[in-house]
Amino acid sequence: xxxxxxxxxxxxxxxxxxxxxxxxxxxxxxxxxxxxxxxxxxxxxxxxxxxxxxxxxxxxxxxxxxxxxxxxxxxxxxxxxxxxxxxxxxxxxxxxxxxxxxxxxxxxxxxxxxxxxxxxxxxxxxxxxxxxxxxxxxxxxxxxxxxxxxxxxxxxxxxxxxxxxxxxxxxxxxxxxxxxxxxxxxxxxxxxxxxxxxxxxxxxxxxxxxxxxxxxxxxxxxxxxxxxxxxxxxxxxxxxxxxxxxxxxxxxxxxxxxxxxxxx
Numbered sequence: 347x348x349x350x351x352x353x354x355x356x357x358x359x360x361x362x363x364x365x366x367x368x369x370x371x372x373x374x375x376x377x378x379x380x381x382x383x384x385x386x387x388x389x390x391x392x393x394x395x396x397x398x399x400x401x402x403x404x405x406x407x408x409x410x411x412x413x414x415x416x417x418x419x420x421x422x423x424x425x426x427x428x429x430x431x432x433x434x435x436x437x438x439x440x441x442x443x444x445x446x447x448x449x450x451x452x453x454x455x456x457x458x459x460x461x462x463x464x465x466x467x468x469x470x471x472x473x474x475x476x477x478x479x480x481x482x483x484x485x486x487x488x489x490x491x492x493x494x495x496x497x498x499x500x501x502x503x504x505x506x507x508x509x510x511x512x513x514x515x516x517x518x519x520x521x522x523x524x525x526x527x528x529x530x531x532x533x534x535x536x537x538x539x540x541x542x543x544x545x546x547x548x549x550x551x552x553x554x555x556x557x558x559x560x561x562x563x564x565x566x567x568x569x570x571x572x573x574x575x576x577x578x579x580x581x582x583x584x585x586x587x588x589x590x591x592x593x594x595x596x597x598x599x600x601x602x603x604x605x606x607x608x609x610x
Contacts, residue, residue: 361373361375402596403434403596404432404434404435404595404596404597404599404600405434405435405596405597406434406435406436406595406597407435407436407437407438407597408435408436408437408438408454408455408597408598408601409438409440409452409453409454410437410438410439410440410453410454410455410456410457411440411442411446411448411451411453411455411456411457412439412440412441412442412456412457412458413441413442413443413457413458413459413584414441414442414443414540415443415540415556415557415559415560416457416458416472416473416584417473417557417559417560417562418472418473418559418583418584419457419472419473419584419586420439420441424608425437425439427604428600428601428604431600431604432597432600432604435597435600435601440453443509443538444509444510445462448587448588448589449589454588454595454597454598455586455587455588455598455601456586456587456588457472457584457585457586457587458584458585458587459476459581459582459583459584459585460582460583460584460585461581461582463585463587464587466589467587467588467589468587468588468589468590468591469585469586469587470585470586470587470602470605470606471583471584471585471605471609472583472584472585472586472605473559473583473584474583475580475581475582475583476557476558476559476580476581476582476583476584477557477558477578477579477580477581478518478519478555478556478557478558478578479555479556479558479561479572479573479574479575479578480493480496480499480518480553480554480555480572480573480574481547481553481554481555481556481561481564481565481570481571481572481573482547482552482553482554482570482571482573483547483548483549483550483569483570483571484568484571485549485550486503486547486550486551486552486553487571489550490502490503492573493553493573493574495574495577496518496520496527496529496574496577497529499518499529499531499553500529500531500532502531502552502553503534503551503552503553504531504532504533504534504552504553504554504555505533505534505535505536505537505543505546505547505551505552505553505554505555506531506533506535506536506537506543506554506555507536507537507538507540507543507554507555507556508536508537508538509538510538511538515530515531515533515536516555517529517530517531518531518555520574520577520578521577521578521579522576522577522579526579531555534551534552535551535552540556540560543556544560544561544564544570547564547570548564548569548570553573558572586601586602586605
């Protein structure tokens with residue numbers, strides 16, 4: 347690939363990439379060229395998918411951008427069963443909590459909470475309604491007690507989450523009697539790693555917050571317990587989403603029909 351790019355640069359007479367011993371990035375000319383040819387590349391991908399669909403069998407690479415907390419989709423059994431049913435489809439799953447245009451970034455579809463999906467997208471349910479809770483270990487609760495109201499969380503050692511280093515920690519969301527509100531806890535520990543949050547909470551390191559599905563194994567074992575249940579209403583769950591039903595590739599149609607079948 348690098349030799350191909352160098353030959354293109356020689357042909358054009360200017361560099362497309364700026365190279366150092368540690369990194370490679372596009373030059374301004376490279377950015378302009380990429381922006382100009384990106385639509386044509388996308389159209390070529392659609393054409394290749396359409397040509398492959400003439401065989402009548404779903405095939406090719408299916409690129410998905412999936413929220414890290416979409417436990418139903420990422421737990422294993424769902425994707426494993428899909429792979430067995432459609433062996434000619436190569437799943438390319440990027441687990442990310444960044445917000446971006448999946449079409450512009452070359453993804454076939456995404457999975458995220460319904461309330462976060464743009465209204466012009468086609469959606470297919472992946473999970474049922476969800477709930478978020480605060481969680482703590484019996485060890486922590488024995489030593490520090492349990493909060494009776496979300497506002498008391500500011501007096502506890504909390505373990506928070508944020509999706510990236512340059513954004514504020516996630517505000518913990520609650521609701522009661524049809525009124526939603528959030529609490530800006532001051533985390534003793536903040537991370538973008540849900541598994542670190544869980545391990546710290548299990549070890550008695552504080553109260554953390556997240557989706558019930560994610561924490562279910564530790565609830566079942568008794569390592570963690572739910573807190574403030576009266577302030578944790580249900581909300582819309584996870585959905586597969588994509589831009590249009592028109593000219594849908596067979597590989598994506600296969601996933602859509604598979605998810606609908608599992609939800610029956």
